[in-house]
Amino acid sequence: MDTTLPPDRSTTPLSAAQIPEDEFRVMRRENLARWPTGAEVDIDEAVAFHKSMPPHKQLAWVMRQAVAQKKCLTQPRGGVATIEMQKDLMRVLDQDGLADILPTTTDSYTRNEQFSAAQKGLEESQKAGRSMLNGYPMVNYGVRRSRELIECVDKPAIVLSGTAHPKLTAEIGLAAGFSGYLGSAIAYTVSYTKDLSIELGIRNHQYLDRLAALYAEKGVELHRRHPGFLTGTNIPPSIAIVTCVLDALLAANQGVRHYGLELGQTLHMVQDAAAIQVCRELCQEYLVAQGFNNVFTPVTSLHWMGAWPQDEAQCAALVCYGGTLAAVGGAANVTTKSTHEAIGIPTAKVNAEGLRMTRMAVYLARHIRLDGFDEFEREKELIRREVRPIVNKTLEMGDGDVAIGAVRAFEAGVIDIPWSPNRHVRGKVMPARDADGYLRYFEKGDMPIPDDVMDFHTESLRRRAEQENVPLSLDLAVQSVFDIAEPLKRLQPSPLVV
């Protein structure tokens, strides 16, 4: 069985159009044949299972409730090598962490479809009595075993599997009863792969989106979600939002009508609140413009995705502020980290503490909204003025086809991603943090951001350089990667230190 990289057998040229039914049937058959557990997938049985779950275990329904009730749910990450450990983890996150949504993060071999390596990691972990994989090997355990994870808790569960190869993991996870699935074409291709082309990334996710839509057609609404964090490293809101819009259009074309949007926090209260509002707004704007009037798009805010400080007390502040920012921004959900973030995957206990810190922070800020505040309105307009030219140019380059447009836009650098490992990303764009704590563009690469907007960015960065008495150069952008991770003595020295 060749599982390393699933060959793309599609002979049809790339387009955003919905995969034809018969073609999809063939694709699924070949996909499921790649590992023995694929044979366990029976979509009609799976649909029946989903339907048998109470609504509060179905993430699509739960997200709709959160939005209707204007609540901000909490969701951790978490995956370990064996199913016994994974059950324990999920129970702790549920009971001690009070998580509203339970995660199953897959390991990095699974993500890259190296199922034999995952098998070895699973077995070594069983021997060692500790997890040597950074996640749960979903495919190796298969549908029947993984369903035990769904049955061990009374809350909805989501698969977190950062990869541009979701095809088999998604089949297994959704059939097992997971009602949420994170991952999207552009976002994951640029952050999780080195050689994979944007085109293949799109094709792989068209499969995922089509599969989710198939469940919907059979009466099971799933929560598909976009991983807006990309490389996690100083992603300005406008880049995240561009990918949200494009991936949402790709998903909608496959028939998805419930599509969550994620945004990594910049850690600036005004910028983050603006990002959340504008993300929702612009995704809807472009979806409706393309005729998709009924796509539900709740926004999830993510705790800081860049480098964390070593000190657990500093991390606690980032965790709590993460809750504050999600609440103030009016997110429907916040994905949490923990005080162990800088060092390693947290224990269940520490992960649960991060959840409770966040939950309390959300509670405390639940009433704060910035609507009508000048600085907030200015920031929203700025983001709109960055996103629209990029998205418009992309759609134009595809002659209206968002899949083709995306591929061409990446080729031309019209879309660019900072710090991406992927060769097909130009990698000229370079963000940096400005004097007021906002993430700005030091270098926009070839993205069509208007000149006056760039002037504003440059000016605000120049002020930081001046304040710190350093040249306005790439070094400032590199320093911006470390900013938040610095020890307190450097971040916030006694004001009397001369």
Next chain:
Amino acid sequence: MDTTLPPDRSTTPLSAAQIPEDEFRVMRRENLARWPTGAEVDIDEAVAFHKSMPPHKQLAWVMRQAVAQKKCLTQPRGGVATIEMQKDLMRVLDQDGLADILPTTTDSYTRNEQFSAAQKGLEESQKAGRSMLNGYPMVNYGVRRSRELIECVDKPAIVLSGTAHPKLTAEIGLAAGFSGYLGSAIAYTVSYTKDLSIELGIRNHQYLDRLAALYAEKGVELHRRHPGFLTGTNIPPSIAIVTCVLDALLAANQGVRHYGLELGQTLHMVQDAAAIQVCRELCQEYLVAQGFNNVFTPVTSLHWMGAWPQDEAQCAALVCYGGTLAAVGGAANVTTKSTHEAIGIPTAKVNAEGLRMTRMAVYLARHIRLDGFDEFEREKELIRREVRPIVNKTLEMGDGDVAIGAVRAFEAGVIDIPWSPNRHVRGKVMPARDADGYLRYFEKGDMPIPDDVMDFHTESLRRRAEQENVPLSLDLAVQSVFDIAEPLKRLQPSPLVV
């Protein structure tokens, strides 16, 4: 030696006027004779010692720097029974906690001038090897020993001694080299005593203020500070600010020109930011109106002073949010608590962690200001409209003498304090938390708050009662005492719990 309650020997009738020099000399002599260590006080030697300290160890200078540099300093609380333990504590708070200001909290016997009981507690603590006092017995150790505390750290230190009997502790503390002293007439009398009259509380603090002014006249500016937290229990900003204004006027009359203002957080971002700005503004307004043009009044924000939750993760969120609120409000300083708050005096380590959490939170929100935000401007105006009628009425009742006015205002209930243990406080006022998380007046007692303002308060509380489907009654005000201390399951249940 009778030390239990120092008799008030003043024969002059109460007034705000500065204590005459010769009278003060007699008062000091009698005061210092109440306990052997009083003999160690030599104000000229003390002045020389203060002058020998570098400016960065002098709190008055440090607070001025913080304001000039727009920084928010961190300050913990902390006191233990023996000087050895106290030195260790201060070093940990300095080095691990990165505190900008180091505290010495006195124990509750010392605060009530029960120096023999403090002596016993000190000795039992030495025997037991753990602190059995809730603070440091400053008077028992005296000037020479306590100066070791000043010398063991390279930062400014403040005496925290919640009491309406500051006379001897202040003499010892200031002579030892503490450059800050917390405590004021109205605030401490209403929150720390049961039988003491407002008049005697004022007289005791006139002594303290006069003493601080004497140091100033001899060339040493000290940081006197108002403890705006009062009973710590749901104090609406306007009540805290009324006491700040009146106590500031009392202090200025004694010659104090550096007077810090404290405000306990309400935990509502807009209300707290508004409170900080209006407190500074109105204190200056009334000081200037009475001819005191050059009083420096930096504001300190205090972590939540009401009941804390048992869960340390929830506490971490309160600690961190406390830093956020201080930063957003533009406070010059934040006084911190820890994750042990609900249970007991924190260990040095946990106290230091609270400092670092707060410091990081301050860092993260350092750029956020709400100026120009409608809701913020509305809230500021609301506070002004509550404070002014009370202060004006008080000054009027005193025929321009703030001391006399304060006594009469308390008698008449024109000033009222919630949850006060003091018999001379009417205790009819009753705050409660409203539907939007603001502290409002459920009952204003006899305070002259305008009717339309009260209508606003009542309406916002009625909305909460409606939301929670309970009657708008005293029970809601009592529940408001517990609100923040509730476990998360009650505070922020899963939105799906029906």
Next chain:
Amino acid sequence: MTGETLITGVIGSDTHIVGNRILSMALEKAGFSVIALGALTPADDFIKAAIETDADAILVSSLYGQGELDCQGFRDLCIEAGLNEILLYVGGNLVVGKHPWPGVERRFLDMGFDRAFPPATRTDDVVEALTRDFEARRGRAGKAEP
């Protein structure tokens, strides 16, 4: 029903009145007759009030950490004053610092208190404990419910 007389107060130099006041309100509501001495109450004042009112129980609050010093010999004071049978409760943040509750409880039971209550005790639980203890005493004393 109930109707027993209870003395409440905060012992020593302790001004933490809020919890004590809320507790006193709840006890009255539950039908007890409550004599509330308030904050900053010396040990002797509790005894005096108990004698004067022929009280059935004394509920001592201590929050500020020095309760361990303030409560030393409290049971002896009661016995000396002839209050041999009186029910003694203590509650609050009884010692300085965060320590495991069982050890703290032991210390106060050893001092002669019938029950000790940790921080964040709900008033309902206090009412329940009192009711149970008074019933047990009535049972022991052979007294029938009136």
Next chain:
Amino acid sequence: MTGETLITGVIGSDTHIVGNRILSMALEKAGFSVIALGALTPADDFIKAAIETDADAILVSSLYGQGELDCQGFRDLCIEAGLNEILLYVGGNLVVGKHPWPGVERRFLDMGFDRAFPPATRTDDVVEALTRDFEARRGRAGKAEP
């Protein structure tokens, strides 16, 4: 000065490129000749590149926790390929979870790495270690500075 050839890359299925890229930039700036293989680099590719370029050291990054699995036998692969003397560094978040560093370091030294570096290692420290190790080797080999 320096000038040695270094191979850098992130081993296994690990996409964490940021630290590795910043490290590579810093090493170049410090005067080394850096062959950067980027993220998601199989162990074999490190060896191949080292042979092709006659490299003096391989710097393996692993952040995602599975480094312990990916690095098993890395020294043996080098020896098999005839790279007997090559300097081997590894750095990052080397194992799954938060564990005391000395134990983690031991595991990787036992695997045959010359040095292992904990999270948040500053690039300056890496430059310094390399410089020291190369000097020591030149000394040992009796080679004089050119």
